[in-house]
Structure formats: C-alpha cells, structure tokens
Amino acid sequence: MTFFKDKLDKEIGEAPRFSQQLQERILQNVYQQDKQPRRWQYPTIIIGAVVTILFLIVIGPWKQVDTAKHATIVELAQHENIKQFTIAYNWQEDSFKAGRTGWILAQQAYKKDSETKLIANALQKAVISKKDNDYYVFRDVWVEFDNGQAVQLKMFLNNEQLAFSDQHTNIFYKVEDADTASAFMDLIRKDEKDISFREMFVFIIIALFLVWLIEKVIRKMFSIPKEPKYINAGHQRTTYIAKFIQVATLIIFNIYGWFLYTAAICVFLVVFMMSSIVIDYYYGREEKRHYISIGSFIALVPIIIVFFIYFL
Template sequence: MTSFKDKLDKELGEAPRFSQQLQERILQNVNQQNKQTSGWQYPVIIIGTVMTLLFLIVIGPWKQVDTSKHATIVELAQHEVVKQFTIAQNWEEGSFKARRTGWNLGQQSYKKGSESMILANALQKSVTSQKDDNYFAFSDVWVEFDNGQAVQLKMFLYDEQLAFIDRQTDIFYKVEDDNTASALIALMQKEEKDISFGEMFTFLIIALFIGWLLEKAIRKKYSIPKEPKYINTSHQRTMYIAMFINSAVLILFNINDWFLYTAAICGYLAIAMISSIIIDYYYGREEKRHYVSIGSFILVVPLIIVFIIYFS
C-alpha cells in the first residue's frame, strides 16, 4: 500500500488535490442542498395526508354494516331481530342524523330489550302506502338487525298517526296499530341529552387550565424555551399553513354539523395534535419542543373519553 501511495504521489504530486477556493464552493453547494432538502413542504405533505384520513373516518361508522336493498321493511322485521337502534330528532325532511350506537352526540341509543320490541312491532304492523303531504318529518331512526343489515327510517307524524320512509328503497309505510304507534311515538319524543352552553364552557375552561399547568411543568422539567416561538422562517410558514388547514376543516365541520359525530370530534383533535407533534419534532427536536405537544396529546385522550361518556 505504501509503495502504491509513493508512486501515486510521484505522478500527481503531494499538493492538495483541491484548492481552498474550490473546497469553499463545494461546502457552500452542499449546505444549499441541505437547506433545500429540509424545507417546509414535508410537514405540510404529512398534514395533508392525515387530514385526508380524517375525512375517510367521518364518512361512515367504524364497523361497516349491510345496507343493501330489501323487499320491504315488514318482511325484514318479521324474519330478523332488532339488534340495536338509535333515534335522533330531526325536523328536516332532506337530511338524516341518526347513526349507529355511540356515533352521534345526544341521540337516544337502545340495545335488545323492551324498546326494541316496540320498534319491531311497529315495523311488523306497517303497510305500504302513498305519502300524504299532511305528514311532517320529526325524527330519524337507524336500525341494525341480527343479520348485520342496517336501515334508515325517516319518521313522519300527522294527528297521532305514525308513518315512515325506508331511505334505501324509498317506500312509504303507515303503522296500522294505534297502540303500537303511540308507544313508538312516546319513545321517539323522549327528551334527548341536553348539552348546555354552561357545561360545555366549564369543561373547556377546566381542560385549558389543566393543559396550561401541564405545559408549564414540561417546559420547566426539560428546560424547553418558550421564545423564540419559531425556529426559522420555514417553521413559521409551516405553522401558518397548519393553522389555516385546521381552521378550514373546523369551518367545514360546522357547516355540515359533523361535530355531532363523536368520531369527527376525536378525529379532528387527534389529527390536530399529531400534526403539532410532527412539526415540533421536525423543527425543534434539539430543544425537545415536541415534548410539549406529546404531553398535550396524552392529556387530550382522557379528556375526550370523559367528554364522550358525559355528553353522549
């Protein structure tokens, strides 16, 4: 090896292969490439991906059910047992708000029992008819049978007479038995869970206070600086884009009343927190800034569980 090096030195000389000026140019180009590679576009791509996943969560229940068309509701109710059903008051004929158990806030949910027998009897004692314009929509009922099939029933009322439309087949039915109809009407008119503004405001204040204490403790323990707020311009730009996306999704959820869905609430908060962790880790991992976001995420999980248990 030594003899080979000696021969190479004789051929090329012992002078440095690169001049000082050329070395500086090479280092400058490498640094520029590193800056371009570590741009703000990667966290934004990740945020966009997780937001897309959020929309996929919102479009339907966790557990998919069979919603294929059937002959009539009467035949389905005669051959299958009602496994569970939910009731959501809704005066708008063009929308449907009831979902599977645990999916909506404030809706009434029932498993097998006396209530399911009332519903089953009403369905079995229904007959197909022509829709009367005197009927007005007042409630939505989502029903799942033991065979896994689910139906959406838009309930109508007129002078104590009960009727409904099967949204899968668009067939109009009238409940012929007055006693059974009255029992089901009373069940649907049962008051839903009242979520007052005072309760929501109190819950929010407590959550913000606990979050403030937790952030202060984490920053003190790991010596995480609060200022400067942003590491660099790319960090600031990424945070602004993330806030814009979160605000746009928030407005979209409010327009479509998606915050009635527990999955939408959990999904929105989870995605917002995960995005914050990704950005903080990407730009501030040397200062452990992502520890604050991780602590907030750990706090949000039990708060969501308490929120759903109390308000659903």
C-alpha cells in the same frame, strides 16, 4: 490585557484545538447537511388523513343497506328479528344522521330485547299511506336486523300519530295502532338528553384550564422559554400554513357534516395534534418545545373520552 492573554496561552497553549484537516472535515460536513433538502412531513400527514376519512366514509356501516331482499319494512320486520337500532335528532328531510353504534355521534342506541320489540311492533303494524303536509320530521332511525340488513327511516309525527319513511324506497308508512306508537314514543322521550349551554360552557372552560395548567407545568419542569414564540421565519411560516389547513378542514367538515362520524373527528384531532408535535420537534427540539404539544395531546385524550361519555 496582555498579561491575561499570556496567562491564558500558558494554560491552554497557543496551538489550535483542532488540526487543519479536522477543521476542513467539520466545515465540509456542515456544508453538506445544509445543502440536503429538508423533508416536509405535511404532505404525507394530510394525504394519509384525507384518504383515511374518504375510505371510512365509503365503507362506513351507515352505507350498508340492502333493499333488494324486502319489498317493505313491514315484511322485513315480520320475517327478521331486529338486532339493534339507533335514533338521532334531525329535523331536515334531505339529510340522514343515524348509524351503527360507535360510528356516528349524538345518537341514542338501543340493543335490549324489550327495546327492539317495541320498534318491531311499530314496524309490523305500519301501513303504507300517503304523506300529507301535517307531518313533520322528528328523528332519524337506523335499524339493523339479525341477517345483516339495515334500513334508514325518517320518523314523522302529526300530534301523536307516528309515521316512518323508508329513505331508499321512499315509501311512507303510518303506525295505525295508537298504543304501540305511544309505547315506542315513551321509550324515545325517556332517553332524551337535555344538555344545557351552561354545562357545555363549564366543560370547555375546565378543558382549557387543564391544557393551560399542563403547559405551565411542562415549561417549568424543562425550562422551556415562552418567547420568542417562533424560532425563525421558517417556523412561523410553517405554523401559519398548518393553521390555515386546519381552519379550511374545519370549514369543509362543517359543510359536509363529517363531524358526525366518530372516525372523522378522531382522525382530525390526531392529525391536528401530531402536526403541532412535528413542527415543534422539527424547529424547537433543542429547547424541548415539542414536550408541550405531547403533553397537550396526552391531556386531550381523557378530555375527549369524558366528553363522549357525559354528553353523548
């Protein structure tokens, strides 16, 4: 051992590699960095997401309905041309799930002249009537006119009898012309999408497999360790807090039905993925753990686009 030490001292010398002043400066800088409070990014992300969602819900186009310019939807359909309308599944009378194209999910949009003429004829031939218990809610219909006005209508059926209810005036209308009602119903039934549980299950399995495969490839390319799962106690605590907030947000979104809104679901997914990237970068950037979150986020974008195109 003494021989080895003597040989090592001859090679590198016995003098310290750093001067006393330099050592003190290094220790002082390390101490000051440890004392600096760590900035936690979550309050900014969460507050920004909540404000964005509330802002979009308040100014959303499904709220832009001016009922002061018309007494009935019959008069409006007679004097104004229909620009577009959308139809959404909804069998509940106390909620409305249709809106402008691109803002609300799970609805069918109609913009062609042949399509808008069908609903225009149905509204023009509607007659104010009294609703009876034989009618049941069939669909929600959102109609926009060329002058910028929009109406929210509940569509009712009683066998083949078609009826509408204006959500803002609470006036009930029956379409007395059977041929007009039949032509409009044929249009709706022709475009109905039948999504099976099997198709949805296969899509989810494929999406999960792609995310798993990308994670596997990234870990191998950059030698990112899988264990330990958490760098330290702070990493574990922050991850648990983030997951709790995400689960709570999911529950709130389901309660209020915000997942119908494209803006809301996009903001949720972006915040969800960005929070993972921020945590992984903050705690595991030396091991490049944030590369996995970034790769998952990049893979998630085309998966969501395909989902919207195929299923919606």
